[in-house]
Amino acid sequence: MYLLAIDWFFILEKLALIFVIIMLSMGVAMYATYGERKVAAFIQDRIGPNRAGPFGLFQPLADGGKLFFKEEIIPLASSKFLFILGPLLAMVTALLTSAVIPWGSSMTIGNRQVPLQVADVNIGILYVFGVVSLGVYGIMLGGWASNNKFSLLAAIRGASQMVSYELAMGLSLIAVLMLTGSLQMSVIVGEQYNSVWNIVYQPLGFIIFFICALAETNRTPFDLPEAENELNFGYHQEYSSMKLGFYLFAEYINMFISGVIMATLYFGGYDIPFVNEAHLAQRIGENWVALLTFLMLMAKALFFVFVFMWIRWTIPRFRFDQLMHLGWKRLIPLALANMILTAVVILWLKK
Amino acid sequence: MSVQLTNRSRPVDRRPMNWAERLYLINIFKGMAITLKHFFKKKATIKYPEETRPFSKVFRGLQILNRDEEGRERCTACGLCAVACPAEAITMEAAERQEGEENLYREEKYAAKYEINMLRCIFCGYCEEACPKDAIYLSQTFTPANYQRKGFIYKKEDLLIPNPVTDPEGYQKALGTISREKEGV
């Protein structure tokens, strides 16, 4: 079926995939708020939300409903267009990242081979970086458009934090890219699929990447942009109703996506450990294996989300100068050393 | 010299940190192990409306005006409770018992009006101690919330225990809230 020189089945397939992935990240983000509250409660010897529905499972719906019906306040002296654009950009950039992630091994529907990946672009991991670096705009525009000095300072604080930690993140990643020799996400996963996971070769790189991911998603111990008590809240100080909800929601989506990316880069992506997927596919069919691999990736990603929360309720917040000190004077040299060491070892082995 | 209360106190270590300590990673992992241990601990929460925590035996709650076995009010409006009350929460008006009211009031004098302002009451229990007629008791319930101030001024009808003759079940239930062990304490 070709019309206007476009394969419409292809478009349909991709649209369905995009829809499913966006719904998935939204749903995960929604229940991540519930998970956050439960984890916090359990760590503090409490029970947590348990009133709305069984085990409080409808709590996120109630929270979302509350946010929707709150009064929408736009400050009089703010620039309205940018004020609305801020949370929108935060949300969009959070959702865009999921496009290049391989979510599972490919399925066969009819006689079409359907890969569970929206776009297997040549520069996959760089695309993720590009989108993450755009996430700064949501923060900066929101903070500036509020026309509030505290918001502006918090926005600049948040943006400088994200820009600084992006560097160390990229440097720690170069080591992985040298191992696989490709920027393509599917190749990175395929490499780990056939041999061992990257974490075996890159434990230090993973730790650096993990710390930077915490900073990029504005999670404790690097959650200075939203320090309510000692820094007078963050860039979303003037926001209310669902616009605030979008900012908070984007944080949880970012958390989930960074969990997925860590699983993909260092923990074999959708690879099921100790199982030969090809043998399994012959026994139970390819589509079931695709589903299983997808669930495996989800399990890995959700484990990272749990670790993020676990860290949040354990470690206190950094001071801003400590944050910058750690980012520029500790992590970047460490990541550089890791990169050079990896390069030397690779060259040695090739010789 | 300071008294040592627990054996967990430790002097602050002010030595400069060595290389491994400056990494903080070990201490962070230690902290995370502690939080994980708490994750699986028994929770301290009591799910309130379904579960209630038992009060101590000497808990002093909402006042109750007592009756005798025949259902007659014991209070004679002597005013000793009002005198004893440090918060001045109790007011009353006395009246004389008329002919034919012997089944209602135990003595010739009774309280026509008896009010306790629960916003003023500090639940000290002095009224209970002052009462020569065993007429007022502090029960094991606390004052329920209310929307208005005047809802907190409890009238005689709100305070009286149910009549054991007409409503024995309610009487027994209300008796249960009066701590029996109190006398022993």
Next chain:
Amino acid sequence: MNITQLLFWILTVIAIGSALMIVTSKNPVYSVLGLIVTFFAISGHYILMNAQFLAIVNIIVYAGAIMVLFLFVIMLMNLSRATETLKNKWLQIVGAIAGSCLFLVLVAALKNTEIKKNLVEMGTGDIGLVKSLGRELFTTFVIPFEISSVLFLSAMIGSVVIGKKE
């Protein structure tokens, strides 16, 4: 008209429109936003020419890092109120002359370039892909590449020295 050609024209209109917005808007923050949109449109053009690496590097470096610094400066200088337009007539004349000189140079430079038949070559050629680009940079153009990296390093050291000075 092919779908890629359609995309080309749409991107062109966006690029030129937002470029005009940079110049015309009163508020400097809107100018910066216009510049970011322009970078995006240009990145779109790169993708249409199958230069994915260039496209994404354009976004990461320009839209993601340099424009953030621009925004930093503008926000901290509090230029949100529309600054006064230039009143000096001489300055306007000088500006016009300088602009038309630049335009002349551009026309002269582009006069002899042959205009290709197809505006887009999606899925063809791999000059813009990371592998071939890297090979070119580290074999044919290795000397200019290294010289420019030394230049960057000296700029970095210079900024550190200036920053250290009390």
